[in-house]
Amino acid sequence: xxxxxxxxxxxxxxxxxxxxxxxxxxxxxxxxxxxxxxxxxxxxxxxxxxxxxxxxxxxxxxxxxxxxxxxxxxxxxxxxxx
Numbered sequence: 001x002x003x004x005x006x007x008x009x010x011x012x013x014x015x016x017x018x019x020x021x022x023x024x025x026x027x028x029x030x031x032x033x034x035x036x037x038x039x040x041x042x043x044x045x046x047x048x049x050x051x052x053x054x055x056x057x058x059x060x061x062x063x064x065x066x067x068x069x070x071x072x073x074x075x076x077x078x079x080x081x082x
Contacts, residue, residue: 001059006032026063029056043067 001009006028010020013035020028030040033056041049042056043063054060 001056003028010035026067029060
């Protein structure tokens with residue numbers, strides 16, 4: 001689901017645009033999950049999730065792997081050439 005559709009769903013659940021604008025995709029989906037009364041676990045696992053009927057599952061695993069890769073990759077410093 002693209003970010004605009006996620007923001008629309010969040011708005012329908014009472015998550016304000018002001019709150020949503022500062023959230024990452026993972027944070028916004030987790031907020032939606034919580035608002036729906038579900039576990040706010042989006043992108044927290046890379047496999048073996050017990051919530052097999054979750055509508056976010058396929059995107060969730062992809063996002064979790066992406067976030068994990070970002071954590072593991074060393075940050076490159078932007079050094080200006082002199």
